[in-house]
Amino acid sequence: MGAAMAARLRAQRVTVKVFNRTTDRAAAVAARTGADLAPTARAAAAGADVVLVSLADDAAVEATYTGADGLVAGLRAGTVVADTSTIDPRTAIRLGDLVRGAGAAHLDAPVSGSVPSVESGQLTVLAGGRLADLDRARPVLAHLSHRVVHVGPAGTGATIKLAVNGIVHALNQALSEALVVAEAAGVDRSTAYDVFAASVAGAPFVGYKRAAFEDPDGVPPAFTLDLVGKDLDLLLALAARVGVPAAQATANRAAVAGAVDAGFGDRDMSAIAEHLRNRRLSVGRRTGNGGRNGM
Structure with missing residues (x-):
């Protein structure tokens, strides 16, 4: 799903930096799409207006957010992290607190749809978090989705x-x-x-x-x-x-x-x-x- 998102965004001429803990996977996506390859999650997040996260489970998300090379360490004030992973709502809330502690914004924003839905920009985004933060992420999410639903406060998107x-x-x-x-x-x-x-x-x-x-x-x-x-x-x-x-x-x-x-x-x-x-x-x-x- 993450690779398809990167490809869709690049097809829409959005500048993208990609990172995966398995470097070969990220390198293959970068080579195929023309995205920039980041050596760490911190480097991928650095300078970004919107950071999209798409990972398999809670453990992968936690490992990517935290640590000296984690994405939280690379955030700047005003960045919006939109996490599309399917995870425990409690994990989404806890990691959102870490992001907000770094001066950035966080949305638990999982998606409904398949890889073909990504490729045609037809996902449905289910967003939990502040509406003002969602509005700032909408220009990027619009490339991937035909509908963005603001479900409620932090954790409700994951729920x-x-x-x-x-x-x-x-x-x-x-x-x-x-x-x-x-x-x-x-x-x-x-x-x-x-x-x-x-x-x-x-x-x-x-x-x-x-x-x-x-x-x-x-x-x-x-x-x-x-x-x-x-x-x-x-x-x-x-x-x-x-x-x-x-x-x-x-x-x-x-x-x-x-x-x-x-x-x-x-x-x-x-x-x-x-x-x-x-x-x-x-x-x-x-x-x-x-x-x-x-x-």
Whole structure:
């Protein structure tokens, strides 16, 4: 996602400096897009009007913000840090305090959408923080998004992203199960997908994940099952803190854990369907029916 953001901004002729803790990744993005390569997060932040952060988890975000070479150390007064990572709202608030302590501004600003959404500037930005700070970041965010929602104060952007992802991961599980059931009962995979996409269940997620579901070995991972598990853990922790039962998220987390245990952790989230196909074949072998109607 971060690489796609850099490419989109460069295509819009925005000056960009990139940093990643894995230097080769950042160097590849810089070479491909014409962005400048920064040796540290501090150097990437130095002199910037807006700093965008897009990282996998809380630990990566914390490591990038803090320390002598962290981005906080490179901030100047007036810079706006817009963190698009999906992280615990408490982490977003705590690191936002560090940024504000350096005289800069902070937004927890995760996004809803896929890499193709970035490439076409069609993300939805879910921003928590001061509205005045969001307004200063809008010129940059506008290159990436078709809508920017000011959700509320610090932490609310991170909170609503977890809620949104809870729905997305439920859709992924439901779509996987429905597709494999239809296949197992004799419906062609593409035909089944045509029906799903045209039905009342045809959410945007169903449309943009079609290639991954129809050709699981031919499409590179866009969002791995390991990251789905991370998201659901964060959502379940949040639900527990606010005292809300989350039976759907609990069931989906168990399903993801099963797929990860079976070796699908680094595969795209759509690989839940492949995991279900494998389980069906396994049950079929045990019952001696060759896999037909094994579930």
